Amino acid sequence: MNHTASVAASEDLPVHRHLIRHWRDYYELCKPGVVALMVFTAVVGELLAVTAEVPWRALTVGNLGIALAAASAAAVNHLVDRGIDARMARTRGRPIPSGHIRLPHAIAFAALLGVAGLGLLYYLVNPLTALLTFGSLLGYAFVYTMFLKRATPQNIVIGGAAGAAPPVLGWTAVTGSVDPNALLLFLIIFTWTPPHFWALAIHRQADYARADIPMLPVTHGDRFTRWHVLFYTLLLVAVTALPFATGMSGWLYFVGAMVLGVVYLGYGVAMLVSDSASLPMRSFGYSIIYLMALFALLLLDHYLPIMASALGG
Template identity: 45%
Template sequence: MALVEPTRDEEVQLSEATAGDYLELLKPRVMSLVVFTAFVGMVAAPILPHPFLAVVAILAIAAGAGASGALNMWYDADIDAVMSRTAGRPIPAGRVMPGEALSFGLVLSVLSVMTLGVLANWLAAALLAFTIFFYAVIYTMWLKRSTPQNIVIGGAAGAFPPIIGWAAATGTVSIESVILFLIIFLWTPPHFWALALFKSGDYERAGIPMMPNVAGEASTRRQIFVYSLLIAPVGVLPWALGYASLGYGMVSAALGAGFVWYAWKVLVMPAEDRKMKAAKALFGYSLLYLFGIFAAFLADVLIGRAFGLAGI
């Protein structure tokens, strides 16, 4: 029997995707941050779930974050193709077909939400579903291309993981988890605006109204500094409100002071510094800041429990 050769249209639809390409669709670096902050929220909760359920819940939250990333890459494939930072992603590079990414993201969304609901509780599942919807629809499809406040409002999506982790453990939402939410929420604008300062050409080519392209570099630098003045005291709130020890308070205050210092360097950055060294330094420090704050809070919780000290 003669083999039937595929038609030209069928050949066009063939995918060259590898497992690594699908992993890249999940935005693993973003996912790792989501997993860590959700884990901190879960461990900080007064009720700890069974270890097996805790692992499954974290995996479900990770899958939900990955689903959001896949849906984001599917919708943003057109602008990713013209940005140097994203042109090599699987869809614009032609390794994954858009329909495959969409199906992958939708299936993963449903599986992650259902798994979290069945094995943890439906409040956590509802929060995860809302987070996926907020990131994929509200931020990616609407805010990102329509307003320079896209990061400010859209940052809520990335701030929900500690609340979801807390809810997965307790079935409730508390002021402690909301404070962790606020830390990430206020951290997001200066973190991404620092990136936008030295990648403004990319965003301009893609037609994305990031703050430097709309309000200008000077206004963006001022707003970054204002947000640094907000994030510094909010990072200390767990200690100030009695949810963490003085040790955490000292570490968070030092990290916050560092954030303000780096933001100040951006504020007074010479206009002729086209290499944007200060903005790049702030971007790098902001990652260290967020990891340091949550690591310090996690350590404080674990030490407090081990020695029976006051705190969460």
């Protein structure tokens, strides 16, 4: 049986058997790696919003709602970008361009995830978190994916706001309000996003050019983008000092953040002085480790004094 016949036969299956056969494809639609990183930063926001007690409702129901909404936005991204994905070597095997999942099924799946996630947040967490999550979903799935990505080489700078929202969502899930410290977490991820993504864009420049997407390396060249990676990394290191400067965190976080930042700056400098084809992806890989370690340091710095006080008491 050829591929087309196989797909057609699959679509004739009852819904439950179709889902069982294609569960990996639906899982891929959710971009689980991206969602996991977003939920991790939301967890940090939730835990930093309290001093001692564990916010169980936010950690369970809140994160489930945030994860479902993020997965819905990812599925919409797959839907909108299906034509682009079909032209790019990195993405042509994704579930929709490969024909494994048909458009009506993907639309229904994205809608179900979005309604479920926002419903959980609205009714079981608080309306503010649901509203902010809805805004984040719209920002990524529609404003960035449908407009900015195709309109300007600054797409990832402007569109990065949606991806920077999870720690704020986590914070509001606990407190029901937006705190300045939560906005600092937002600012860190917002500043981190351009050098993180532009490293990948340098590596995939030919793919983006073929798909006619105006990513910075396509419109302004490789060298120009490498300089911007370095400039934004410098700005990021300065921004990561703000939690210490404002008293939100202490020396443990600050020293760790500066060490992590120096390593990240090293990648930025290396990308300027070396034409190694592997450096952009090594920088991209480190950027993920960097963000996770940075947020882990915020947690450690926040809870070590509490634990020490509890043990001492």
